[in-house]
Amino acid sequence: MEYTKPLAQLIEFFQKFPGIGPKSAQRMAFHLLKMPLSEVQRFSKILVEAKENIHYCNICFNMSASNPCEICSDDRRDKTVICVVAETKDLIAIEKTREYKGLYHVLQGTLSPLDGIGVEDIRIKELLTRVTDENIKEIILALSPSVEGEATSMYITKLLKPFKIKISRIAFGLPIGSDLEFADEITLAKAIEGRRIIED
Amino acid sequence: MEYTKPLAQLIEFFQKFPGIGPKSAQRMAFHLLKMPLSEVQRFSKILVEAKENIHYCNICFNMSASNPCEICSDDRRDKTVICVVAETKDLIAIEKTREYKGLYHVLQGTLSPLDGIGVEDIRIKELLTRVTDENIKEIILALSPSVEGEATSMYITKLLKPFKIKISRIAFGLPIGSDLEFADEITLAKAIEGRRIIED
Secondary structure, three states: OOOOHHHHHHHHHHOOOOOOOHHHHHHHHHHHHHOOHHHHHHHHHHHHHHHHHOEEOOOOOOEEOOOOOOOOOOOOOEEEEEEEEOOHHHHHHHHHOOOOOEEEEEOOOOOEHHHOEOHHHOOHHHHHHHHHHOOOOEEEEOOOOOHHHHHHHHHHHHHHHHHOOEEEEOOOOOOOOOOHHHOOHHHHHHHHHOOOOOOO | OOOOHHHHHHHHHHOOOOOOOHHHHHHHHHHHHHOOHHHHHHHHHHHHHHHHHOEEOOOOOOEEOOOOOOOOOOOOOEEEEEEEEOOHHHHHHHHHOOOOOEEEEEOOOOOEHHHOEOHHHOOHHHHHHHHHHOOOOEEEEOOOOOHHHHHHHHHHHHHHHHHOOEEEEOOOOOOOOOOHHHOOHHHHHHHHHOOOOOOO
16 A cells, blocks of 8 residues: 555655755655645645745846845945845845845856856846946855855956956854854865955 | 845744754754745645644544554555554654564653653553453563653553553564664663574
8 A cells, every 4th residue: 555645745745845855855745644634725825925925026036026126225225336146045144144234136047057047047147237327346255155156156257357446255264153263174275265464 | 134024934843843053953944945936835734634643542542544554444454463663763663673463552752751652642542441351362561661661661551451462562672783882881781681582
């Protein structure tokens, strides 16, 4: 005997999510079946509502229920700085620090020729338009220190060179609270490369 | 800025599942938003359908879309043996071995006084009724070797003693393919306790 059909379908669907294997999918399905029907109905409604209401901001391509998004339409933000990130979740991570008060540009990916993701597939053209049309003074590149992130950062840097605006990258090095002894070589090399003169 | 409301709700809901932390919930939510609307609508429908259609079998308390369940209503199964398990997922695990051809009884939990789960909260009374009314020759206890599983097994053994039927427990010991060196002491102790004479 296998699982009864609606249960098998449910498990199969949960398995479509990243990081969810057969065991986790099974656990999630059983958990769902133990929820009250009203909860399940609410979940079912939230799923479709989220999908129907969340769109990309026409300016920065952040995911949002409003357009322009909450950040682009916030007058208190510094409209001369754009922080370039790969995905909305990176934007959220930066927002949580409460340190950054400028705008964003969500590329919706990074250049990855091996996966067939080229310049036309991410929002680079739209970034160029913003730099041309808006009064931008600095671009902060906040892409991951992976091969794809590096390639994308380099590409954007070259592309924006003629504009003579400040282009910076977030710092890479040892994470705060970590132990030098256990840092991998590449991180340590980046930390040495990115060293700063201590002013006195 | 926090997540836009429908997205925050979605993440919050995914976090209700066991083993899903904030990061996984976020990843699942973004994955869902990238699915086509038709897929999301199908998922939404499957959730409610599964909840509405899956019920407990009146005989063995297995989760099933039919009642009695597929196993209880299968004439080819041996109706003189009942394998007692804690949850439907344990039943499925045993079914996958294709070794067992008898019936099941799903307790829907194990005795756990600390969590307030007593004899009345699990399907022990119903097991007693089956042993009384049906022509049962053997009860196989297939509960986990945890404190709760042990306590429940002991309780059922005492309860069924007057019936003079065979009561057995699945074997505990070293898992196949494992290395004795790395086995924990309790497992090893169980493996020694459960040793079998090799017949020649």
